[in-house]
Amino acid sequence: MASTVNDASPAVAQAPKRRRRRLGRLTKKEILVVLGMLAIPVVVDLAFVWGPALASVVLSFFRWSGVGGLHPRACRPSGGLIQDNGCFTGVDNYHRAATNYPPFWPAVEHNVLWLLVFIVIATPLGMLFAVVIDRGIKGSRIYQSVLFLPVMLSLALIGIIWEFIYSPNYGLINTVIGHNQDNNLIDWLGNPHLNLWAVLVAATWRQAGYVMVLYLAGLKAADPALREAAQVDGANAWQTFWRVIFPTLRPINIVIIVVTVIESLRAFDLVYIINKGSNGLELLSVLVTNNIVGETSQVGFGSALGVVLLVISLIPISIFLYQNFKRKEGR
Amino acid sequence: MSAATADVGSVSRQQVGRRVPIGRILSYVLMIGATVLWLVPILFALYVSLRPYAETSKLGYVSLPHKLTFSNYVNAWQESDMFHFFLNSVLITLPAVIITLFLASLVAFVLTRVNIKINVAMLILFTAGNLLPQQVIITPLYRLYLLIPLPHFLADSGLMYNSIAGLVAINVAFQLGFCVFVLSNFMRTIPDEMYEAAIVDGASLWTRYWKLTLPLVRPALAALATLLTTWIYNDFFWAITLIETGSRRPVTSALANLQGQFVSNQNLIAAAAMIVAIPTLVVYMLLQRQFISGLTLGSTKG
Numbered sequence: 001m002a003s004t005v006n007d008a009s010p011a012v013a014q015a016p017k018r019r020r021r022r023l024g025r026l027t028k029k030e031i032l033v034v035l036g037m038l039a040i041p042v043v044v045d046l047a048f049v050w051g052p053a054l055a056s057v058v059l060s061f062f063r064w065s066g067v068g069g070l071h072p073r074a075c076r077p078s079g080g081l082i083q084d085n086g087c088f089t090g091v092d093n094y095h096r097a098a099t100n101y102p103p104f105w106p107a108v109e110h111n112v113l114w115l116l117v118f119i120v121i122a123t124p125l126g127m128l129f130a131v132v133i134d135r136g137i138k139g140s141r142i143y144q145s146v147l148f149l150p151v152m153l154s155l156a157l158i159g160i161i162w163e164f165i166y167s168p169n170y171g172l173i174n175t176v177i178g179h180n181q182d183n184n185l186i187d188w189l190g191n192p193h194l195n196l197w198a199v200l201v202a203a204t205w206r207q208a209g210y211v212m213v214l215y216l217a218g219l220k221a222a223d224p225a226l227r228e229a230a231q232v233d234g235a236n237a238w239q240t241f242w243r244v245i246f247p248t249l250r251p252i253n254i255v256i257i258v259v260t261v262i263e264s265l266r267a268f269d270l271v272y273i274i275n276k277g278s279n280g281l282e283l284l285s286v287l288v289t290n291n292i293v294g295e296t297s298q299v300g301f302g303s304a305l306g307v308v309l310l311v312i313s314l315i316p317i318s319i320f321l322y323q324n325f326k327r328k329e330g331r
Numbered sequence: 332m333s334a335a336t337a338d339v340g341s342v343s344r345q346q347v348g349r350r351v352p353i354g355r356i357l358s359y360v361l362m363i364g365a366t367v368l369w370l371v372p373i374l375f376a377l378y379v380s381l382r383p384y385a386e387t388s389k390l391g392y393v394s395l396p397h398k399l400t401f402s403n404y405v406n407a408w409q410e411s412d413m414f415h416f417f418l419n420s421v422l423i424t425l426p427a428v429i430i431t432l433f434l435a436s437l438v439a440f441v442l443t444r445v446n447i448k449i450n451v452a453m454l455i456l457f458t459a460g461n462l463l464p465q466q467v468i469i470t471p472l473y474r475l476y477l478l479i480p481l482p483h484f485l486a487d488s489g490l491m492y493n494s495i496a497g498l499v500a501i502n503v504a505f506q507l508g509f510c511v512f513v514l515s516n517f518m519r520t521i522p523d524e525m526y527e528a529a530i531v532d533g534a535s536l537w538t539r540y541w542k543l544t545l546p547l548v549r550p551a552l553a554a555l556a557t558l559l560t561t562w563i564y565n566d567f568f569w570a571i572t573l574i575e576t577g578s579r580r581p582v583t584s585a586l587a588n589l590q591g592q593f594v595s596n597q598n599l600i601a602a603a604a605m606i607v608a609i610p611t612l613v614v615y616m617l618l619q620r621q622f623i624s625g626l627t628l629g630s631t632k633g
Contacts, residue, residue, distance in 0.1 A: 026445065030536045037441050037540070041434040041507055042453070048472065048504035049460040055471035066474060129365065132358045143362045145619065146369050152615045152622075153608055154565030154583045160590065160604045161376045164392070170597065172375050175393035205369065217627030237354075258462070266464040269567040273587055288466040292473050293572055303470045310467040317462045321455055 053310060059303035063089040066297040093304035104305075107282040110196055114203070114283070115264040122204040123260060126211025131241065133212070134219040148213055150206040155269035162202040163189065163274070192280025199270055199281060207263065211256055218252030219245070254323050261316040265309055284309050380404065380601035387598060403602035411589050411603060416582035420564055420610075422495050423581050427502040428559045432552055434503065435510030440540045442511070443518040444526065454515060461508025465568050472501065476573055493575045501573065502563045510555050513628050517551040518544060554625030557618045561611050582607050 026034065063075055064086050075087035097104045129147055133140040150158060165172045166188035173188065174180040188198040222245050230240040268285040271277040277286030284305060291302030379392055381399045407413065438457065442450040476492035486494030521544065529539050545552075570584035577588050586607055593599040615622060 026536075030445075033536045034441055034445055034447070037437040038453075041438045041457075041511075044434070044500070044504045045457055045460055045507055048475075048501055049463065049468060049508075050456070052468035052471035052475065053460075053463060055475075056467060059471060128361070132362055135358070137355070137358050137362065139362075143366055146366045148623070149369065149373065149612075149615070152561060152611045154567060154611075156567040156583055156586060157565075157604055157608055160586065160600065161372045164376050164379055164597070164601065165372050167597075170387070170392040172371070172393055175391060180391070202372075205372070209369070213623055213626055262462055262464065266466070268466070272567070272571075273590075285464065285466040288469060289568075289572060292470045299470055299474065306467045306470050309464050313462065313464055313467065317459050320462065321459060324458075325451060325455065 056303045056306045056310065059300050060093055060307045061088060061090060062300040063087055063092070064299045066292075066299045089300065093301045094308075096301065097304055097308070101301075103282045103287055107284045107287050110282055111264060111267070111284050113196065114200065114267050115261060117200045117204060118207055118260045118264050122207035123211050123256060125204070126208040127215050129208065129212040130215035130219055134216060144212070144216070148209040151209045151213070153206075155206070156273045158202055158206060159270045159273035162198075162205075166198055189274055190279070195274070195280045199274060203267065203270055207260075210259070210263075214252060214256055214259070215249070218249045222248050251323065254319065258316040258320040262313060265313050376601045377605060379598055380605050382598060384596055384598045392597075403598045404606060407589075407593075407599045407603040407606060410599070411585075411592065412578075413582065413585075413603070413606060415578065416580065416585040419495065419579060419585075420581040420583070423498045423502065424560055424563045427499045427506070427563050428556055430499070431503045431506045431510055431559060432555060435507050435514055435555075436545060436548065436552070437540070438507070438511045439514035439518050440544050443515050444539065444544070445536070454511065457508040457511040459508070461505065461512070465505070469568075469572055473572060488576075492573060493579065495579060497573055498566075498569055498581070501569050502566065505569075506559055506562065510559070513555060513625070514548060514551055517548050517628065521547055551625075551628060553618075554621045554628055557614060557621040558625040561614060561622070564611060 062070055063084065064070060068086050070086045071088070073087055075084050075089045075092070129143070133144050153161070163171075168174055168185040168187045168190070169180055171180070171188070174186055178184075179186045187194070189195045226244050226248065227240055230244040235243065266285060267283055268277075268289070271281040271283055271286060272289075275281055277283055277290075288302050288305045288309065291298045291305065375392075378396075379387070380403050381401070382392070382396055383398055383400055383402065386397055387394070438453070441447070442454055473492070476497055477490060479491040480489060481491055481494055481496055483489060485496045488494045491497035491500065525543065525547075526539060529543050534543065564581070565583055566581070567584050567587075570580050571587070574580050574584075577585065580588070586603060589603050590600055593603070
């Protein structure tokens, strides 16, 4: 994406500055037009994305059932949920999440595992696919289309499709390995020691195709002269890739790191469609949802869990913004 | 690994001319193996959906077919009111895609073509917003949706919550960031000279946006439209958290209910799943190039 932008020839590099200044001088009417153009999108973004994100942080310091208003006073030490509702409770929600909420640590662990599988398996697999396809082997368009197919499907649908593979009685795997009799069933999605791994296979199935396409874009943008030069210098393919091509993929690598972390934090649909994210499939995203949509609405507590997600996700987001806008400055 | 050895193969073939290209063979083995693995889940679901319930309950799903039939599709369609859910999906996806692209193009134009001081900050605001996990904002959003009243012609719930308009709004808000990012990158590639010429011709700011910029970014808009259509159609999270009444849900999330409804007949579920997948598969087959170029144009979607 940015590679084309960077190609501005040095000869015209001087001129734009002057021009831009001239474009920047606005009449009163133009200022109104600009404000009109920005107003709705900015309001929508602030009202539905950033407003709620900040509100999450604020709410996370309150104990609130969602009924009645919020009060600035501190919660009474012994106050139960019902008597003392809407009061300020400081970091109590976070404390409770970490110490007195059984699904919290398993969910964190599952999120970390999700991330690790994406980093250790899905990403290298996607990169490998991209490198092989980029070399232009016969039928590469077909491979590319097929490997990318799952990215088009919704994750909820992927959950349903994989249930046919994993089902204990009639599933493909159990039937093929002969474990579909009532006395020897393997319950891939029901067994809490197995199901996360089973789901991660499905998640990887999708993620690898996604990574592949991003790398393909990066590889296409790589200057072929580099590769030729390396080969003329006697580098073998392995050296050419790791020493010459891979370093030029740095922007794509960062994008992929960001996508990987964010996707693992966002993971939700798959586990929700399989067993509502319970019994071994707990994820932070599911816990947040359960605390606000369930019958016992715990707004403050749910928000605290959301803020945990927010803090973690700000790391990759900052990395992405830093690398992206640093590049723009340098232009 | 095998990719690397594959390269060795091709180089040495050029140099020596007759060594067996082991790497090349490995590449084929890898890609064909992967393709098969990638297709099996989809094809198996397709196969299940085409077999009569009576036959699979007797022989099991992993068995040779005596008869293949579309009757599961017919039944799934008729028994589940699927047309209604598809209509919901269209009513959500179509306005959301159009509004998102329109608003994003406005922002991107201002941020790239008008020199206002805060444009980097604004770009960061939009881009970062799109990278937040949905669950970070859902708790207050859910409360907010319960508070905002909507006129009855927009939502018969009378609220943002549980309304199709509410789903359109959040999809627009959430996807704006990505589109602003992609479109502003794209607009930056339009040469300044064109705008200079337009100014000399007396084109107003709006004309420069509407008559000059929009036609030039049409490829990016097409690519983004393809992507957005798929993402919004495939949305599951917003629909199950912000829509309470099952019958108002779009088809992807309604599938979760159908799963409960058809629990004893897996063939029907498979058929329903395939029906739901059809629109995205059609989009993908027809517009594959747009889809992939949209994704790589941004290379950032989280």
